Amino acid sequence: MNLGLGQNPLILFQGDSITDAGRNREDPGSLGTGYALMVAGWCQALFPEFNATFLNRGVSGDRVADLKARWPEDCLALKPDLVSIMIGINDCWRRYDSNQPVTLAAFEADYRAILKQTATLGARIILCEPFLLPVLEGQEKWREDLDPKIQVVRRLAREFDALLIPYDGIFAQAATLQEPAYWLHDGVHPTAAGHALIAREWLRRVFKLEHL
Secondary structure, eight states: OOOSOOSSOEEEEEESHHHHTTOOTTOTTOOOSSHHHHHHHHHHHHOGGGOOEEEEOOOTTOOHHHHHHHHHHHTGGGOOSEEEEEOOHHHHHHHHHSSOOOOHHHHHHHHHHHHHHHHTTTOEEEEEOOOOOOOSTTGGGGHHHHHHHHHHHHHHHHHTTOEEEOHHHHHHHHTTTSOHHHHBTTSSSBOHHHHHHHHHHHHHHHSOOTTO
8 A cells, every 4th residue: 555655654633523533532542433443443454564553633513713723733743644634514513503603714714724734744635525414403504504615625625735535425425325314313423334434435535445
């Protein structure tokens, strides 16, 4: 497997509660119980010679501004070789449950600032689309806010030569096979099947494991 990362790379997962997945804050090596743990486990089992170290610094409830505020400590200081970022659904959600909207301009500016800092590390960047499957009443309306933010993530992926994983479309396709709550129990947070789907697509696209 040649990812241009060399041996013994440090791979960092960043984001909100979907990435956090209940990780133990007292254990810096804790990966939580979600997709980050699944990705690390598969990679370590299939490619032990790669000898990668995986870290999870996702924080439940984070919006992109929160990510920007802690980026020096929770990313730059760690000097990762690869950074995977999944952020954006709370920037949408808070508009509807707390009347705290995040403008598209602010979302883009903060996300671009994060990526500019990351680029100085020379790290490979993976951008994961935020996603939504309407499960709860009124979530269909969230699309008016979320869809433009997804477009921002896609633009930034082009701008920073990052690998984009189109999770919104991936979950939309999955919802043709099982009802939305099978994948995302509240329309946002993944079930075990949802986390496994995230992990599988991450491995397929990042590590070229098409057979999974």
